[in-house]
Amino acid sequence: MSILYEMYETVIGLEIHVELLTKTKLFCACSTAFGGAPNSNTCPVCAGLPGSLPVLNRKAVEKCVMLGLALHSDIARCSWFDRKNYYYPDNPQNYQITQFYAPLCTGGYLETEGKKRIRIREMHLEDDAGKLLHRGKKTLIDYNRSGVPLIEIVTAPDFSSAEEAVEFLRKLREILLSLGISDCKMQEGSLRVDVNLSVKPAGAEENGVRAEIKNVNSFSELVPLAAFEKKRQVDLLAAGGRPVQETRGWDGRTQTTFFMRRKETPRDYRYFREPDLPALALTDADIAAIRVKMPKSADAVRQEMMERFGISAAEAAVLQKEPSLYALFCETYALQPDPKRILNRLLQEGTAILRKNGQTWEDVRMRAVDFAALLELGVSGRISLTTEKALLQRMFSESFDPVAYVRSQDLIQQTDEGELMETARQVVADNPASVRDYLAGKDRALQYLTGQGMKALAGRADAKRLQDCIREVLEDLT
Ligand SMILES: [Zn+2]
Structure with missing residues (x-):
């Protein structure tokens, strides 16, 4: 970017619409299921x-309160609904029922991984x-989605880059999923992100005039979107123009934004209190009852894993991200409570095996009971580490x-001390050059001799014990 663009800062705020995972719609008993035959989930209310x-859906209120509690917001003891009046064919009432004057949650924040606090x-x-x-020339209307409950989340313009906004969205999605508020499927429209973006001279106090950009289809589009929009606005300012409040669309194909309409003001919508619904009153006891029902946050779940299994934050994060891996880990732990060993095999060897096979954890066929038995064979020294790793790979x-397999294939480790010493003596006798090297101080010769011994025993020995035997034989020579 040229000097011109560096003279300006980007300021971003987000408006996020989240479709709630309630069985029924916000004001009627119609199903919210996605993908039904057009207009099959409708009734006089949502049509x-x-x-x-x-009639207000209590579950939707509960989910919004849960999100408010998770994001440290103030939960209104008294809020109400308002009509936002506008005409559009997808809006059969000619108004949307929303909360304009007295929203359920105000304030709050979410901290990004980088510890930046984004205000709600x-x-x-x-x-x-x-x-x-x-x-073609026709437009069809499907009212199945009409009346589905949404939470609108409005952040302060606290992001100074698209990357920060993406970090925030990832964290928010994690919270929404762990609270069971939404499935957050962007492709099905259950999570929609509008970006408010303005530019200002670097260091300036006051924010510039913002454009609201719609149609973002994935988090990754935010970065090119912000780059394009910053350039557009800076170019406009540099040419002596002035940005106006406008709604723009994002075209992912051309990676550009395009003008849709001048931004409406609240006055255009003639908000007034919804006369068909009573105020929404919540007591402290109501809120306490909702708090009790809240599933643990992702952070709390990780903390618990770390305490229970004595594992690191990074390991807990991996287990949390991979439910199949976590299930396998827990089932194995119940049989063989050695979390370090289980994780070591799964995360070190296992991850490498998956990468090699082009598999994911969901594809792994290994049963916990077999995995635990394999670990036990290793711990007891009955099979060598080499055999254990080879079997693990097959068991995936x-x-x-x-x-049974180890028995049938005669893979039980040669643990007889006498035979190990015998092999050690044989190897030393067969490899005089390496013995000379070792005696001359070349430690690598010992590795070679051990390798020869393992070969002679077809891998059925504990390499470390064999090496000890060889060292003993060599020391007798000096
Ligand atoms: Zn309905």
Whole structure:
């Protein structure tokens, strides 16, 4: 980027719409299931028929309060709903029921991994619109989504880069998933992100005029989006122009933003209090009851794993990210409570095996009971580390009993001290050159001699014990 662009800072705020995982819609008993036949999940309320009356879904309130508690927001003891009036074919009532004057949650924050605290302005409940499907010259309307509950999360303009915003979104998604609030599927529209972006001269106090950008389809698009939009706004300022408040769309194909409409002001929507719904009152006891129901946060779950198994934060994070791996770990731990050894095999050897086979943890066929038996064979010294690793690799793709297999293939380690000494003496006798090297102080010769011995025993020995025997024989020579 040229000097011109470096003279400006990017300022980003996010507006995030999250579709809630409730069984029914926000103001009626219609199903929220995704993918049903068009207009099959509709009723007079969500189809906007005159005379129908909304009834608030308690579960949606609960989920919004949970998110508010997780993000340290103030939960309103009294909030209410307002009508946002606008006409559009996907909006059959001609208004959206939202919370404008008294949102359920205000304030709060979320800390990114980099420990930057992003302030939340407010979070409120509202209902979703239907979907328009454009087919050539015709447009079809599907009201299945009409009335699906949404939480709108509005952040302060606290991000100074798209990368920070992505970090925030990842963390937020983790919280939404662990609380069971939303499935966060961007491709199905259950998580939608609008980006408010402005530029200002570096170091300036006041923020510039922002553009709101819609149609972001994945977190990774935020980086090129912010780069394009910063350049557009700086170019405009440099040419003597002034950015205006506008709504723009992101075109992922061309990696550009395009003008959609001038930004509406609250006045355009003529907000007024929804007359068909009573105020939403919550007592301290109501909120306490919701807090009790909250699943543990991802952070708390990791902390618990670290304490229970004595593992590191990084190891706990890996286990948390891979449910199949975590299940295998826990089942094995129940049989063989040696978390260090289990994790070492799974994370070191296991990860390498997966990479080699092009597999994921979901593909692993190994049963915990067999894995525990394999570990036991290793711990007791009955098989060598080489055999253990070779078997582990096979067990990732096929399920079998390692104990029976080791017996049938005669892989039980040669543990007889006499035979090990015999092999050691033989190796020393057969390799005079290496013996001379060793006696001349070349330690690597000992490795070579051990390798020869392991070969002679077809790998059925503990390499370390064999090496001790060889060292003993060599020391007798001096
Ligand atoms: Zn309905």
